[in-house]
Amino acid sequence: MPACELCGKQTELVTASVEGADLEVCSNCARHGTIKRKALVQSYRPKPLPQLPEETVVKNFAIMLRLEREKRGLTQEDFAKLLQEKESIVTKWESGSLLPEVAIAKKLEKILGLSVVEIEKREALLPPKLRNDVLTLGDMIKVRKRK
Ligand SMILES: [Zn+2]
Known part of the structure; x- marks a missing residue:
């Protein structure tokens, strides 16, 4: 059984993106990061909406x-x-x-x-960085190190 790279729990893992690096984590830890669906990561790139206002x-x-x-x-x-x-x-x-x-x-x-x-102006034109408001796995790691 593989172990979560963050908490060490041995369970079914998912790939989550942490500041550009992919980690294999349990579903519990992954909830705080950007989950990547393995099958889709490489092939699926959503096309940006046309930028025409x-x-x-x-x-x-x-x-x-x-x-x-x-x-x-x-x-x-x-x-x-x-x-x-x-x-x-x-x-x-x-x-x-x-x-x-x-x-x-x-x-x-x-x-x-x-x-x-x-x-x-359409909402689709908003920059994607607004998503960074969510606590990421990177933040979780920093919190752990401070303990
Ligand atoms: Zn975990």
Whole structure:
């Protein structure tokens, strides 16, 4: 029976990553480290998500659009012509019941000189080092040595 490299317990072991080094440890010790599943360690590398930020239409689009029309002194009908859209669509945009697609919003940006498309940062873009908040096996070893 193999023995855990941390506590010496003779039991079924798993591979856990400790500051770059792999250790064979029991499941109890492994809970505090980064467990690697043996079969997957070598072959499985998750592909990073595409780093493209997502573009969205601003939340106050309806208000911005209405203010812009009022500033120009246009009726919704004239405004719709200017935007090359149906009046019924423009009415929905202004009431907030409909948001234009990003591509259309960009067209409106060009026509009106407004900024109605924003970049939305996704959580996937957060750096992975946040995971280091968890107590690692390395910390466990340091604690043991102090005793
Ligand atoms: Zn152990």
